[in-house]
Amino acid sequence: MPGNARDTILSSLRRAPPGKVPDDPPAERVIDSSGLVDAFCTRFTAQTGIVHRVGSEREANAFLPEILKEHGIRRAISAPGLPGGPDIRPQTDFSGRRDFTEAIFNDADAGLTAADFGVAESGTIILSFNRDHARLISLAPEIHIAVLSAARIVPTFEDALSQSRYIDHPPSHLVFVTGPSMTADIQGRPFKGMHGPRKLILILTE
Amino acid sequence: MKVRTSQYRQIAAREMADAHTRRFLRLLPVRLAQRRQAAFADYVNPAAAIRSGAAIRAKSLENLPSLLETFEQNALASGAKVFWARDADQANRYIIDTAKENGVSVVAKGKSMISEEAGLNEALSEAGIETWETDLGEFITQLLERPPFHIVGPAINIPVERISDIFLEKGVIDSPESDPVRLGLSARRFLRNRFRRAGMGITGVNMAVAETGTLINVENEGNIRFCKSAPRIQVSVMSLEKVVKTTREALELLRLLCRSSTGQLMSAYVSMDCGPKKEGETDGPEQLHIVILDNGRSRIYKDPVTRNALQCIRCGACLNACPVYGQIGGYPYGWAYSGPMGQVVSPLLLGLSATRDLFKSCTLCGTCRDICPAGVDHPKLMLHYRSRDVAADPLLHGSGSSLFEKTMVAAYVKAASHPVLWEAAGRGLRSALNLRAKDGVIKGAPGVFKNWFQSRDLPEGPSRSFRSLWDDDPEGQGDDHAR
Amino acid sequence: MKAVSLFIPCIVDQWLPSIGMAAADLLRRIGCRPYFRRQQTCCGQVLYNSGHTNAARKLARRFIVIFEADELIVSPSASCVHMVKSHYPVLFADDPFWRRRAESLGARVFELSEFMVDHMGATDVGARFEGFVAFHESCSHLRGLGLSDQPKALLDGVSGLTRVSMEGPDICCGFGGRFSVDYPEISTAMAADKAERFAVSGADVLILGEPGCLLQIGGYVNRHYPGRRVVHLAAFLAENAEGFRRSPGRKEGVG
Numbered sequence: 001m002p003g004n005a006r007d008t009i010l011s012s013l014r015r016a017p018p019g020k021v022p023d024d025p026p027a028e029r030v031i032d033s034s035g036l037v038d039a040f041c042t043r044f045t046a047q048t049g050i051v052h053r054v055g056s057e058r059e060a061n062a063f064l065p066e067i068l069k070e071h072g073i074r075r076a077i078s079a080p081g082l083p084g085g086p087d088i089r090p091q092t093d094f095s096g097r098r099d100f101t102e103a104i105f106n107d108a109d110a111g112l113t114a115a116d117f118g119v120a121e122s123g124t125i126i127l128s129f130n131r132d133h134a135r136l137i138s139l140a141p142e143i144h145i146a147v148l149s150a151a152r153i154v155p156t157f158e159d160a161l162s163q164s165r166y167i168d169h170p171p172s173h174l175v176f177v178t179g180p181s182m183t184a185d186i187q188g189r190p191f192k193g194m195h196g197p198r199k200l201i202l203i204l205t206e
Numbered sequence: 207m208k209v210r211t212s213q214y215r216q217i218a219a220r221e222m223a224d225a226h227t228r229r230f231l232r233l234l235p236v237r238l239a240q241r242r243q244a245a246f247a248d249y250v251n252p253a254a255a256i257r258s259g260a261a262i263r264a265k266s267l268e269n270l271p272s273l274l275e276t277f278e279q280n281a282l283a284s285g286a287k288v289f290w291a292r293d294a295d296q297a298n299r300y301i302i303d304t305a306k307e308n309g310v311s312v313v314a315k316g317k318s319m320i321s322e323e324a325g326l327n328e329a330l331s332e333a334g335i336e337t338w339e340t341d342l343g344e345f346i347t348q349l350l351e352r353p354p355f356h357i358v359g360p361a362i363n364i365p366v367e368r369i370s371d372i373f374l375e376k377g378v379i380d381s382p383e384s385d386p387v388r389l390g391l392s393a394r395r396f397l398r399n400r401f402r403r404a405g406m407g408i409t410g411v412n413m414a415v416a417e418t419g420t421l422i423n424v425e426n427e428g429n430i431r432f433c434k435s436a437p438r439i440q441v442s443v444m445s446l447e448k449v450v451k452t453t454r455e456a457l458e459l460l461r462l463l464c465r466s467s468t469g470q471l472m473s474a475y476v477s478m479d480c481g482p483k484k485e486g487e488t489d490g491p492e493q494l495h496i497v498i499l500d501n502g503r504s505r506i507y508k509d510p511v512t513r514n515a516l517q518c519i520r521c522g523a524c525l526n527a528c529p530v531y532g533q534i535g536g537y538p539y540g541w542a543y544s545g546p547m548g549q550v551v552s553p554l555l556l557g558l559s560a561t562r563d564l565f566k567s568c569t570l571c572g573t574c575r576d577i578c579p580a581g582v583d584h585p586k587l588m589l590h591y592r593s594r595d596v597a598a599d600p601l602l603h604g605s606g607s608s609l610f611e612k613t614m615v616a617a618y619v620k621a622a623s624h625p626v627l628w629e630a631a632g633r634g635l636r637s638a639l640n641l642r643a644k645d646g647v648i649k650g651a652p653g654v655f656k657n658w659f660q661s662r663d664l665p666e667g668p669s670r671s672f673r674s675l676w677d678d679d680p681e682g683q684g685d686d687h688a689r
Numbered sequence: 690m691k692a693v694s695l696f697i698p699c700i701v702d703q704w705l706p707s708i709g710m711a712a713a714d715l716l717r718r719i720g721c722r723p724y725f726r727r728q729q730t731c732c733g734q735v736l737y738n739s740g741h742t743n744a745a746r747k748l749a750r751r752f753i754v755i756f757e758a759d760e761l762i763v764s765p766s767a768s769c770v771h772m773v774k775s776h777y778p779v780l781f782a783d784d785p786f787w788r789r790r791a792e793s794l795g796a797r798v799f800e801l802s803e804f805m806v807d808h809m810g811a812t813d814v815g816a817r818f819e820g821f822v823a824f825h826e827s828c829s830h831l832r833g834l835g836l837s838d839q840p841k842a843l844l845d846g847v848s849g850l851t852r853v854s855m856e857g858p859d860i861c862c863g864f865g866g867r868f869s870v871d872y873p874e875i876s877t878a879m880a881a882d883k884a885e886r887f888a889v890s891g892a893d894v895l896i897l898g899e900p901g902c903l904l905q906i907g908g909y910v911n912r913h914y915p916g917r918r919v920v921h922l923a924a925f926l927a928e929n930a931e932g933f934r935r936s937p938g939r940k941e942g943v944g
Contacts, residue, residue: 005500006290009446012504013271019510021264022581026458027255030248043471091488100488101436105402121248122471131486135435139428157457167453170284170418170480173434173490178472181428185343185359186386187366188234194342194394196428196475219874529861533878567872569865569879570738572832586779592740607741615741622699622730622748632703647911657870661877662908665705672697672706676713676725 029121032155036120040153041204043123047179048192049200053150060147060203064088067201068110071143077104078112079133082147088112091134104136111137111197115146115177117160118153118204122178125202126160129173138177144197146177149205207322207353210540211552214563218538227355227535230363234356235526241469242523242577248471259462260581263517266450270507273416273449274498280419284481286494294324297499301326301408301441302333304495308439310335310405314397316423316430317341318410319520320445320499322354322542323555326408338400340429342393349376354544355536357522358467363535397429407433407491411444412463412519413456414496418480421496422456424463426474434477440491442479446498447507447516459519462579466521505601506554511590512602515550517580522547524574524584530567539564546574550587557603558595565591629671636667643667691721691809694756696764696773696798699731700900708900711927712765712801718930719811723763728755734772737780738866746780753777753790761808762798765923766900770800771833800830801923802898806839812846816929823855823892825883825906827899831859840898840922847929855890857882864905880909888914895919 032039041051052067054060061083068076068087076088084090089108094100104111113133115125125146129135138144154160157176161167166174181196192198210217221227246252266273278288291297305313313335321327327348330337339348343360347353349372354360361369366384373379373389378396383389409430413422421442423430434440450456464470483490506512525531525545536544543551549568553561570585578584591602598606607615621631639655642648643666650659658664693716697709713723733748752773756762764770777791805811824844830836844852863869863879870876883906887895895910897903900921907919 005292005296008292009290009498009500009504010271010274013274013507016508016513017510019264019268019513021268022257022261024254024257024261027258028250030250047474094488097488101402105398124472129487129490130484131488134488135431136489139431139435157460158454161453161457167418170420170478172284172479172481172484172487174478174480175431176472176476177474178470178476179474181426182474183342183390183427185341185346185361186369186389187364188230188237188359188362189386191387191390194390194427194429195340195397195432215872218872222874222878529863529879530875533875567868567875569828569861569863569868571828571861571865573828573859573861576832589738589740589776589779592738593742594740596740596742615736615744618731618736619744619747622733623751625728625730628730636703649912654870657873658908660873661912662880662905663911664904664908667704668706670706672702672709673725673727675706675710 032120036155037150037153037204040118040120040123043120044118044202045123047123047200049123049179049202051202051204053204055206057205060205063203067145067203071110071199071201073110073143075108076110076112076145077108077137077141079114079137081132082112082114091132091137100134101136104134104140108141110143110145111139111141112145112147113138115148115202116152116164118148119155119157119160119176120153121156124176124178127175127177128166128171129175130171135173138175139196142193142197143199143201144177144180145201145203147203147205207325207328207542209556209560210353211556211561211564213540214538214567217540218534221535221537222533226363226365231532231535234359234362235532238358238469239526242466242526245465245469245471255462256577256579257581259459259579260517262450262455262459263519263580266455267447267507267513267516269451270447270449273451274446276416277414277419277449278498280416281481281496282419284419286419286481286496288496288498291497291499291501293501294499297324297443297497297501298326298329300497302330302335304439304441305330305335305406306333308405308493310439312336312400312404313338313406313408314400314404314429314433314437315339315344316407316409316425316433317344318408318443319357319542320410321408321443324443324499324501326443338397338404340397340400340433341425341427342390345393345397346372349373353537353541356525356544357520401432401436404437406439406441407437408441408443409433411442411448413459414444414449415453415456416449417452420453421479422460423477424460424473424475426468428475431475431477434479434491435489438491439493439495440479440482441495441497443497443499446500446503463519463521466523466577466579502555512554512587514581514583515554515587517582518547518551519580520547521579523577523579527573527577529571529573530569546584547582550582550584553591554602558591558599559603559605562595562605565595625673629673632671639664640667691761693721693723693804694759694762695723695725696756696762696769697725697729698764698766698769698900700904701765702730705900705903705921708765708921708924711921711923712763714927714930715801715805715814715923716763718814719805719809721809726755732769732772734769734776735866737772737776742780749777749780749791750787753787753794757790757794760797761804763801763804764798765801765898765921767800767827767834767836768829768899768901770798771829773798775833800834800836800898802839802843803834803836806842812842814843814846814926815931816847816926817849817931818847818925818929819849820893821851821853821891822894822896823853823887823890824858825855825862825895825897825902826859827897827902828861830898843922843926844896847926853890853892855892856886862902862906864901866901869905876905877909880905881913884910884914888917893918894925896922896925898922
């Protein structure tokens with residue numbers, strides 16, 4: 001019975017004698033002297049991520065059709081609240097999970113989402129998911145376009161934690177994205193886009 | 207997974223003669239070790255970084271029972287189900303029952319070493335549930351029915367021709383293909399279909415955070431994210447030592463794990479789950495089942511010496527550092543765990559008598575211990591297993607030692623306890639071996655010495671030992687001069 | 690003059706005595722007076738490493754009794770020193786009385802190059818060698834005792850000598866005591882790699898500080914790269930120092 005296993009395991013663990021515990025503190029990392037946004041962009045692009053820097057959100061909206069065209073995107077699906085357009089279907093367009101899943105797997109060249117934070121220490125963007133932001137948008141299509149304000153770039157993951165509610169109000173799902181999907185599992189030959197997107201594009205607004 | 211730990215010697219001999227194995231062992235571990243070193247350069251003091259990881263893991267283990275309780279409490283509060291399994295059978299049955307209750311006939315799996323340990327795939331298949339490994343390397347080894355060659359690249363040694371053959375056979379491709387990228391993309395297409403059809407996604411757990419009841423997975427491909435997004439049920443199998451207290455500690459360990467494993471500052475995807483999908487969310491699992499599996503670990507935990515082996519975070523850095531692994535690759539270790547981490551974990555899970563080669567085939571060079579970000583002291587553990595094995599330890603299933611060995615040891619102790627005997631024995635050995643000496647070198651000798659001389663010479667034994675020469679040396683001054 | 694008790698490994702006593710004589714010679718050169726306690730035989734490392742812990746403890750107790758009156762104990766082997774310093778306390782983990790004695794003794798035991806360089810401040814023993822040498826960093830020196838600068842400083846103190854870098858100097862040579870005969874194919878492959886790296890390094894001689902490594906690498910090199918030399922650090926320094934006397938009855942093997 002499940003209950004028995006739990007109790008057996010816990011009581012067994014509790015009966016164990018104490019061990020020696022070293023007290024080493026978290027290790028310091030080298031401080032990057034370049035500007036925060038530059039540091040972030042350098043690391044982001046080092047993983048083959050593509051950054052488009054624009055002035056304002058309005059500029060981002062205007063720029064988006066060009067970006068779609070440049071990367072050959074004919075149909076995109078977006079999380080709501082993001083720039084729209086003739087080729088962009090918001091998540092709310094779909095009547096339910098089945099419809100949405102069908103579309104995200106088969107009818108989308110790209111997924112468009114917001115990012116919560118950019119983390120400069122590793123060129124990572126943080127995505128949190130909720131009723132307005134479905135998981136597969138940034139995963140199933142070959143291209144993922146994320147929109148982020150430069151004001152949301154922080155030096156470290158701890159900074160993102162302290163500026164968010166991730167600990168006291170954890171989302172059901174949270175992902176750190178550092179570059180596109182990749183593998184080198186066959187003979188060590190690397191390539192992008194094994195399961196997730198092969199291209200990661202960031203629209204960075206001021 | 208079939209346990210082949212008793213075939214270490216045969217498999218090692220075979221692998222050392224295999225051209226593909228040799229080619230990849232020259233490439234992969236070296237490359238990963240270099241990347242690891244480069245990635246650690248962003249720590250002011252890389253050695254301090256490793257010590258901090260060791261401290262987090264030791265602390266987590268010290269508080270394991272209360273951390274597990276806190277984790278469970280928070281996971282339940284988030285809407286997840288938590289199932290404690292004493293052993294592999296219990297875990298497998300729970301997962302199969304859950305699948306059947308929910309009408310699941312297809313399962314998509316993310317890489318999980320503990321599920322390999324538990325033989326989950328075989329159990330699911332036997333229960334008539336179609337199970338697909340979705341990590342490219344695991345997918346290939348699943349189709350070929352092979353164990354993993356390396357933690358990071360389970361199929362990295364397998365030549366494209368073999369992969370093309372098996373892909374052709376299983377309908378992943380419909381004409382032969384020799385390009386690794388095209389093969390990979392074919393697997394992507396094939397597995398995409400499985401993600402869509404899967405009623406259940408099964409993952410392992412890299413870390414479980416007690417303060418929020420969160421599960422963390424680390425990957426580069428995105429298949430684990432798919433397992434957590436497309437199917438309606440998610441099952442995450444966690445070995446009970448994976449829990450840490452806070453998100454901050456998890457972040458420290460994530461940095462160390464990614465740098466140690468592949469030399470990345472952060473892997474492509476780190477996904478964190480707190481409960482199943484919330485009300486109104488479009489995708490993600492409606493049910494999240496967390497299986498906490500013991501399978502011998504609470505027994506291992508009870509002894510503070512063996513407890514150290516539970517600090518491992520499965521980064522694989524020790525494989526790349528190990529000069530023995532570098533000659534033989536992953537197969538000889540005969541199970542889900544290879545390299546030095548396999549050498550310290552498998553004997554505890556399978557018993558010492560079934561895994562003697564694993565803890566004996568080691569020079570105790572210590573390179574693994576020195577780069578381990580989780581504070582595992584592999585040489586110390588291996589010495590412990592050797593000692594427990596000789597002592598026929600019942601708890602660890604030690605084999606004891608042969609009469610011949612016992613006799614030799616007793617004779618050695620006797621000789622070493624009496625300098626006159628010692629000198630006589632030494633002189634006898636030298637005389638015997640020197641019969642085969644020519645021009646100051648011995649190139650062969652019969653019997654037990656064969657193993658040395660098959661590849662190495664030995665200098666001729668000196669006509670006099672040091673202690674004998676010391677008497678003659680005009681400046682030699684005997685024994686008593688400290689007084 | 691500092692009196693120094695010689696800790697001569699079993700393998701040196703019975704098979705490679707020239708290393709012991711060289712160590713004594715070097716200690717005299719730097720102003721010490723070495724002496725040899727005749728009761729010593731073996732520190733028990735080979736038994737400990739194969740899991741014969743009770744037997745190892747017997748030899749450890751014997752060793753402690755023999756040496757514990759000495760202020761300074763020096764050995765031309767890092768693995769033996771490591772055994773005493775690091776493993777004796779583990780052997781006596783459950784025996785506070787013997788553990789205390791082991792720890793006290795361990796604090797006074799040193800590897801030869803560490804003693805010469807760190808304690809006596811000596812890096813120049815008056816040796817001269819025109820040529821290129823490579824240095825193999827044995828596991829017990831580097832990872833066991835944290836020694837690397839010391840043996841290198843002694844080599845750099847030899848006039849005319851050029852130390853060349855060799856790839857993977859700190860990779861294990863594959864000796865590992867019984868490992869070399871229990872897993873001979875793997876051990877040989879490791880020796881082969883080490884030998885090849887030496888062969889392409891441009892060095893005339895490979896120097897190392899550990900008798901076990903000497904037998905392993907020297908044994909392989911002698912078989913497969915005849916004419917190339919592998920030498921113990923102490924023997925190399927002593928034989929190239931001025932006024933070096935060869936003791937009667939000594940043979941030149943691979944060391």
